[in-house]
Amino acid sequence: FPTHRVLKSKKRLRKRADPQQCHVCQKIFQKESQFKRHMLIHTGEKPFMCTHCGRGFNQKSALQIHMFKHSGQKPHKCPYCPQEFKKPSDLVRHIRVHTQERPYKCQTCHKSFSVKTSLTTHARTHLGYKAFKCQICLKSFSTPGSLKIHLRVHTGSRPFKCNQCELSFRTAKVLPEHKCLLCSKRFKKSSHLRQHVRTHTGEKPYQCNQCGLSVSSASNLKTHMSVHTGLKAHQCTTCGQYFGSNNTLKRHMTTHSDARPYMCPYCQKTFKTNPTCKKHIATHKSEINEQELELNGPVHPNVCQYCPKSFQKPSDLARHVRIHTGDKPFTCSRCGKSFSLKSTLVVHEKAHLQNKMFRCHICDIMYASKASLKVHMRLHTGAKPYKCSLCPMTFRASSHRKSHMATHMVMRTK
Numbered sequence: 001f002p003t004h005r006v007l008k009s010k011k012r013l014r015k016r017a018d019p020q021q022c023h024v025c026q027k028i029f030q031k032e033s034q035f036k037r038h039m040l041i042h043t044g045e046k047p048f049m050c051t052h053c054g055r056g057f058n059q060k061s062a063l064q065i066h067m068f069k070h071s072g073q074k075p076h077k078c079p080y081c082p083q084e085f086k087k088p089s090d091l092v093r094h095i096r097v098h099t100q101e102r103p104y105k106c107q108t109c110h111k112s113f114s115v116k117t118s119l120t121t122h123a124r125t126h127l128g129y130k131a132f133k134c135q136i137c138l139k140s141f142s143t144p145g146s147l148k149i150h151l152r153v154h155t156g157s158r159p160f161k162c163n164q165c166e167l168s169f170r171t172a173k174v175l176p177e178h179k180c181l182l183c184s185k186r187f188k189k190s191s192h193l194r195q196h197v198r199t200h201t202g203e204k205p206y207q208c209n210q211c212g213l214s215v216s217s218a219s220n221l222k223t224h225m226s227v228h229t230g231l232k233a234h235q236c237t238t239c240g241q242y243f244g245s246n247n248t249l250k251r252h253m254t255t256h257s258d259a260r261p262y263m264c265p266y267c268q269k270t271f272k273t274n275p276t277c278k279k280h281i282a283t284h285k286s287e288i289n290e291q292e293l294e295l296n297g298p299v300h301p302n303v304c305q306y307c308p309k310s311f312q313k314p315s316d317l318a319r320h321v322r323i324h325t326g327d328k329p330f331t332c333s334r335c336g337k338s339f340s341l342k343s344t345l346v347v348h349e350k351a352h353l354q355n356k357m358f359r360c361h362i363c364d365i366m367y368a369s370k371a372s373l374k375v376h377m378r379l380h381t382g383a384k385p386y387k388c389s390l391c392p393m394t395f396r397a398s399s400h401r402k403s404h405m406a407t408h409m410v411m412r413t414k
Contacts, residue, residue, distance in 0.1 A: 282314070360380075
């Protein structure tokens with residue numbers, strides 16, 4: 001005779017063999033408890049109520065997390081930065097920002113994600129199915145949460161307000177993420193913050209497929225591509241002239257306007273462009289530095305804003321700051337590759353003249369030195385031999401690690 005355990009197992013199998021399908025979004029569930037929990041999303045029923053504020057939730061776990069808002073508890077601390085979290089799962093997701101781990105991979109296109117929900121949402125793009133439709137503009141969404149956030153575009157609702165800078169946001173996710181932890185600068189969009197953080201870390205994730213140049217943003221890559229294509233996509237609406245970048249267009253637009261929005265804090269003189277204003281301010285700083293030298297004796301007056309280092313010459317400081325910002329102002333007129341030092345550009349251009357270029361045998365990109373080719377080859381091999389001694393991050397080049405280490409130095413000095 002079958003034992004009680006076998007009968008129980010067979011009963012479980014019968015339940016599994018009879019899956020239940022949601023009639024709204026066609027999602028299938030093996031367990032009845034999961035199906036019932038899912039249906040609360042569509043019915044809007046919220047049986048779990050907060051005893052403090054009366055807010056309802058469709059899951060008990062969501063209520064438990066909400067209760068932390070009233071208690072103020074954030075027991076889970078990040079080992080890399082000062083941020084704290086209510087849930088251990090939120091901490092795990094956040095740590096991946098530091099480690100760059102992306103464990104969830106799409107089986108269709110092999111794109112990787114740091115969060116499982118991002119993979120689930122992405123996978124629906126391959127299916128082409130979006131069950132949640134906006135009744136105002138008829139736009140469809142893959143998740144009810146995405147629809148809810150979208151509706152705030154129509155209502156103008158920004159329910160998440162920062163108590164430090166008064167900025168308001170449509171989503172709670174952006175609220176803790178709009179401040180740079182390295183310099184405390186704040187941003188309205190998380191995408192702008194991500195791009196800004198790269199000025200500290202030196203990260204350049206966008207690479208040109210023609211010359212191998214890496215840049216910090218998609219817009220910078222688009223601007224760079226005009227070097228190869230010869231196209232100038234940014235047109236002035238006043239005179240019809242075309243420009244290779246949006247920044248160049250903005251500078252040009254000031255010629256049509258009398259506005260002088262940039263003011264010198266020392267003499268209140270106004271300027272049309274920020275670079276012109278900065279150049280003028282530097283003249284005051286040299287006067288102030290001379291006065292300080294007379295009073296205090298010979299010191300290094302040019303202090304880096306990102307780390308404690310100081311320099312006697314402004315030119316030395318300017319070169320040093322590029323380690324933090326990743327700025328490469330010296331561009332080769334032949335291949336479009338940029339460099340942070342003029343001397344490096346001179347060496348590179350000599351290689352063009354002498355026709356001594358080092359070519360990658362995989363993608364045919366050419367480099368001025370064997371060392372540059374060696375670093376490039378790690379793109380193909382995936383090798384990252386340079387490890388940060390303070391966190392798990394690894395890098396293809398020692399210069400990338402050096403830029404990254406500066407972020408730890410900034411956090412220590414704060």
